Amino acid sequence: MTEQSDPSIRPGETAVPLPDRTDAGVYFIGRIRTPWPTRGECPRRGDTANGPICTIEVDERWLDALTGIETHPRLQVLYWMHEARRDLVRQTPRGSEPIGTFALRSPVRPNPIASSVVVLVERSGVILRVRGLDCLDGTPLIDLKPDRGGTAAA
């Protein structure tokens, strides 16, 4: 589909039909609380030095899975961009030429998985306070991992 038949597509953008079914299931393990209620208010990219402190609320079921996480000063956070469309294969970011979805970090992608490295400020039970996020308030959380800062991951 192109912009001629869908007014929500910008000039130069292309959509494809999505597959009939998904191939895997995902458990949302919590929610991310941020100061941003709309996409327009979110930063394009999180700022670990000067961004606001955001809260990751992990569901109580996963409490044991957090054991030891506070020993890691930086974490990779994976989250699900629940308000993003999934069918665009070519996109026109503001002021740019059309470019392929897999050449962008746009939230619009077949599987709207986002990742950010954050600084862990404090842990209290299942609540993590972090700096460096860029997502909407209420964004579903998929995973947390220690950030190895470019060294081989264990």
Ligand SMILES: C[S@@+](CC[C@H](N)C(=O)[O-])C[C@H]1O[C@@H](n2cnc3c(N)ncnc32)[C@H](O)[C@@H]1O
């Ligand atoms: C450019 S993406 C980058 C995400 C992540 N840091 C990455 O690199 O994978 C960040 C933008 O996604 C949009 N966004 C944030 N939360 C979203 C959500 N839950 N659903 C859809 N779009 C979202 C906002 O416009 C935000 O500025």
